[in-house]
Amino acid sequence: IRLALQSWPDVDRYLQSCKGVIIPLGSTEQHGPTGAIGTDALTAEAVALELGRRSGVLVTPVQAFGMAEHHLGFAGTMSLQPATLLAVLHDMVLSLATHGFERIFVVNGHGGNMATTRAAFAQAYGTAASRGLEVAPRLRCKLSNWFMAGPVMRRARELYGDREGQHATPSEIAVTLHLHNSLIAKQRALPEAAPCGSIHGPADFRRRYPDGRMGSDPYLAKPEHGLELLNTAAEALREDLSTFLTAA
Amino acid sequence: IRLALQSWPDVDRYLQSCKGVIIPLGSTEQHGPTGAIGTDALTAEAVALELGRRSGVLVTPVQAFGMAEHHLGFAGTMSLQPATLLAVLHDMVLSLATHGFERIFVVNGHGGNMATTRAAFAQAYGTAASRGLEVAPRLRCKLSNWFMAGPVMRRARELYGDREGQHATPSEIAVTLHLHNSLIAKQRALPEAAPCGSIHGPADFRRRYPDGRMGSDPYLAKPEHGLELLNTAAEALREDLSTFLTAA
Amino acid sequence: IRLALQSWPDVDRYLQSCKGVIIPLGSTEQHGPTGAIGTDALTAEAVALELGRRSGVLVTPVQAFGMAEHHLGFAGTMSLQPATLLAVLHDMVLSLATHGFERIFVVNGHGGNMATTRAAFAQAYGTAASRGLEVAPRLRCKLSNWFMAGPVMRRARELYGDREGQHATPSEIAVTLHLHNSLIAKQRALPEAAPCGSIHGPADFRRRYPDGRMGSDPYLAKPEHGLELLNTAAEALREDLSTFLTAA
Amino acid sequence: IRLALQSWPDVDRYLQSCKGVIIPLGSTEQHGPTGAIGTDALTAEAVALELGRRSGVLVTPVQAFGMAEHHLGFAGTMSLQPATLLAVLHDMVLSLATHGFERIFVVNGHGGNMATTRAAFAQAYGTAASRGLEVAPRLRCKLSNWFMAGPVMRRARELYGDREGQHATPSEIAVTLHLHNSLIAKQRALPEAAPCGSIHGPADFRRRYPDGRMGSDPYLAKPEHGLELLNTAAEALREDLSTFLTAA
Amino acid sequence: IRLALQSWPDVDRYLQSCKGVIIPLGSTEQHGPTGAIGTDALTAEAVALELGRRSGVLVTPVQAFGMAEHHLGFAGTMSLQPATLLAVLHDMVLSLATHGFERIFVVNGHGGNMATTRAAFAQAYGTAASRGLEVAPRLRCKLSNWFMAGPVMRRARELYGDREGQHATPSEIAVTLHLHNSLIAKQRALPEAAPCGSIHGPADFRRRYPDGRMGSDPYLAKPEHGLELLNTAAEALREDLSTFLTAA
Amino acid sequence: IRLALQSWPDVDRYLQSCKGVIIPLGSTEQHGPTGAIGTDALTAEAVALELGRRSGVLVTPVQAFGMAEHHLGFAGTMSLQPATLLAVLHDMVLSLATHGFERIFVVNGHGGNMATTRAAFAQAYGTAASRGLEVAPRLRCKLSNWFMAGPVMRRARELYGDREGQHATPSEIAVTLHLHNSLIAKQRALPEAAPCGSIHGPADFRRRYPDGRMGSDPYLAKPEHGLELLNTAAEALREDLSTFLTAA
Numbered sequence A, B, C, D, E, F: 001i002r003l004a005l006q007s008w009p010d011v012d013r014y015l016q017s018c019k020g021v022i023i024p025l026g027s028t029e030q031h032g033p034t035g036a037i038g039t040d041a042l043t044a045e046a047v048a049l050e051l052g053r054r055s056g057v058l059v060t061p062v063q064a065f066g067m068a069e070h071h072l073g074f075a076g077t078m079s080l081q082p083a084t085l086l087a088v089l090h091d092m093v094l095s096l097a098t099h100g101f102e103r104i105f106v107v108n109g110h111g112g113n114m115a116t117t118r119a120a121f122a123q124a125y126g127t128a129a130s131r132g133l134e135v136a137p138r139l140r141c142k143l144s145n146w147f148m149a150g151p152v153m154r155r156a157r158e159l160y161g162d163r164e165g166q167h168a169t170p171s172e173i174a175v176t177l178h179l180h181n182s183l184i185a186k187q188r189a190l191p192e193a194a195p196c197g198s199i200h201g202p203a204d205f206r207r208r209y210p211d212g213r214m215g216s217d218p219y220l221a222k223p224e225h226g227l228e229l230l231n232t233a234a235e236a237l238r239e240d241l242s243t244f245l246t247a248a
């Protein structure tokens, strides 16, 4: 399931029966006073691996660094500029397309990556065509944000109501608590978060959201929620993936 | 209202009372067998100008070329690669920020521009910060797609039901018929369009949507619809713009 | 004549008899205390359209933003960096070449675009060749600056003598007065302009040319001159275009 | 120790006593008929984490995709072009420098990354200086290749003699066997590998090294070697790191 | 006079009395069946050095590779793409500006470099300003093409009439004969050259100008002409340089 | 031997019997209080030409500007950013590959170029493959640093012991004294140099190595050493080159 644990002849064999592949995409950025900086990469990878297990589709290593320019006002955030992330995803897609992969499914854990990822897909289609790659007419990429899958959002709403918020949300924190018990000790009651709002540059973000949270109460997160949300996400994405892989 | 018709001292005066500006962003791409290649730029510009008239906010010239890689299989389409459009919007925002503009409202007429535009905003915030521009902490950009405004989508649904489709839609065509009477003569009944679906590379697009339409029946479009939709869009965006300009 | 008002099958048909196309290229930059910021785009577009009417050659939308770094010291100027404009023109030419256009005629309204446009042509020829485009060996681009056409310069000299100057010239302002009556009200007598000289960075430009004019007296401009100059330019460029299109 | 498991206030506190940070850098590329595609990322991450445990220095997530253009002839390889990887490392260093990190220690698992990483450091120093970052004069980056540490090379020589080879070496494979027991089952005797030689483009590489190995016999690798080599590497790098962090 | 032969304290001293510097810019490209591939770099460097000797202004090493995409159809041509040459000149100007040089005079030997050089100047001014370099407001660059200096063109006309042509001209060849006696042996009568015309891509160039010459008869060149033209060029440029350095 | 002094038909003929070419690569950067700024370019060019003479392999003009960001704190240094130098070398290799050159041997005079040059080779191999160049599968590039050739380092050790140092070394200075007698007059006794150490950004470099030298005593250099070292280098590289050209 993990591309990292396959040999190249394994991949050659795999390609004879499946042209699909899953790329987990995360970010390394602040997640509030108690949340883990690696949240988006940890969750994207976990969802992608669970999805891989259920579907039998290969999962590449996680790209743990994403577009997090607006979080650069908080220590520990590591951001790729949009133009850089665009190039990264472009090169990843082109590498895979060179081998004959035709359906590339990105499991994303960070809202800030969405725009750049879609831009990168368009850039990659163009390059595949201009290089005359054999798969160019059949190459398809799809962005799937696990935290926006319908069942995930419904369950998060049930669990946390409007304290879910938009960044450092209890649902994503819950998944990290499930994955890394050591994070449970960081949990503590926090003052009311700044209300949700828009996102612009790093100084503006820090002014609006002084502790990094956007309307969320991550103290509500429990590891058992995390397990449930992980499974919910994997199941929801499994349907999306299946449709994506089998579509004419 | 039109930046193009102002002198620089006019702009200096304007900046004393308003830091907002509107950028119309279009595309130059096929719009089905009867639709105008300039549809997205014509409509974005018309909506932006009407919005400018109603709000008193300056409107820059339209950027008529956008990200239309997937339409390159049809003659006449002119596309900027995502990395190019990203640079264009980055430079436009930085130019405006240098003069002291702080709220930049992009009126977009083309779905394919959305991802790249948002990526460009993030790139621009980063540059503004790293250059130490005086307005950097206050700089805000907003993408507003006129065809996705709630009242516009509702009215389009009333007028065209599910024949609105997703590309070369009767609503956007109607606006062009209102703007350019000469286009009315191109209108003719067309066979059922290919159903809506996903968008990938240019060859895939042409295979899925052989005449360029995605589920739409542009023959339903009437110039008088266009006028109404234009006004509806301008009014809907006026509220968005007002909120954007006055937000703390 | 306007590509924007054609459908893609119209363009397919057009290409059966003509491989030529006209791109108007402008700039959005200060034009002195009374001149319009959109002057270069407005005039380039007007000349291109008149040229299209006379020649029957398709005219793309205007690229209204050009290389105007040196004008960034004046409010309202929006400049693409040279590397950005190079990419824009490259992508425009490549898009057109993909469809089979072989002769691309750029009608330019701004001196500051000249160098970058020529650089972009060379970059585009290289890409067309390295991509193996079918038209690559036949692809030709030509830069034509309407304000430097012989008959235009002669007529400007007759009308304005050495008060024509080099930026915010009465001849270009006259064309805008003809196109937009509202601009006539901005006209007023101005003090002697700073003398013509060289152009370097934005701070140097503002120091040398404090009100933005280079040796010009735009108050001499009359709308009727504008009409005449527009026709003169279109006629002069028609010969250039004809030669360009028919050359072996 | 893992940046991914810290919160931003944790990082703020950390920076009060230490300005150093460790970045593991890998690659996702073929490692012969039996080796794991993820070898270089798995080993770099493992060494970096062990180094972090021993030194108390924070370890960022692994950048799992590196410069592997020459391996693109083998299925599953995912490569960033040198210009892309340069931008990635540049952005990572700049992000860290913005927060006040001054000593950036890259633990690298792939020879193909070395040149680009060093180029990226120079690019990052330049940007830090031209942006006027507060830490610019103190910013230092260091590339440390775990597989080239003296004690590691000596032990590999003892264990494998000249069957260590240069790619898909038993020493790196041993570390992966230790980390992932599932890989042990892939181990099998292989024919004599192609002899070591130079590295150029992907077609040349596949021609010279038909099964992907360069002079190595990965069948010699044992999980217990892996544990030992991992500890040896961590200990060797700990000295390098300590010197790096304390140097005036 | 040669920067290459100065030490850094020499340059520090020089900058106390002069802020000017000369950059010779050439190209490495075919010059017809008998002309030297290095012609443009050899001549630019020779003119620049003679100019340096007469003026006392420092001369940097020659940038021997320029923009010669259109000559790539002939063996031996080495071309930088326009975007690459733009970056090279940008970095050279910024390096010099960092040290306090304010007047940068490029002696160019190749028509194909002109556009890109001017674009690079604009890019460099922009970067100097956005980096806040101390010299930014005073930084000036000037392109001077030795072969287009009035006295040079007049003398070439006297010597060669309309057999001067536009590429592989007897005047530039004469300078190389003067500089390298070994080239005299290559001189031989050639058939009538293809007439002058326009320049587009490499295939088009080779088709139009099958032996690489544009309307020229390099057999007319004599070493003694070369010496004379070299002196003429140096003297002509000395006046330009003097004006450039002393202008307010 | 010098490509600059060949005509294009000469190169066509040459390619029938040899696919190899030598590129000298230097730098323009401070070399201590008495050393020439052009040292690295002068020496690389001299070694390359001597190597060409001995081997009969063509030598291109020297690329005199390299990656010298860390020397920018000393007047006169002109540096290309790594991304720029990468593009330069990429374009040079691609130009040569287009003509059918298959073995490209870079004679380098500057340690700071090494990483970027290797990165550029990888980028060039990728482009050659993606463009489908005829020579792509056979294209090979090799970096050869004359100052690191075994016999050169041994002789330098004999001559200068540990006063050779690492920058502004007596061995490289000796070669320049041999090449340019005028430099002999600059030689003078200098205080003990700062000890060798690591290299980071420009401010750090100047702080560590206040006069620009790294552990060297260039006053030991003699012109006759230079001649000897030049011959030693040429002979050592001749073997490397021969192996490179004849390798299967």
Ligand code: NI
Pocket: A031, A039, A040, A109, A110, A167, A168, A172
């Ligand atoms: Ni998150």
Ligand code: NI
Pocket: B031, B039, B040, B109, B110, B167, B168, B172
């Ligand atoms: Ni549309």
Ligand code: NI
Pocket: C031, C039, C040, C109, C110, C167, C168, C172
């Ligand atoms: Ni103008």
Ligand code: NI
Pocket: D031, D039, D040, D109, D110, D167, D168, D172
């Ligand atoms: Ni490895």
Ligand code: NI
Pocket: E031, E039, E040, E109, E110, E167, E168, E172
């Ligand atoms: Ni020439």
Ligand code: NI
Pocket: F031, F039, F040, F109, F110, F167, F168, F172
């Ligand atoms: Ni040196």
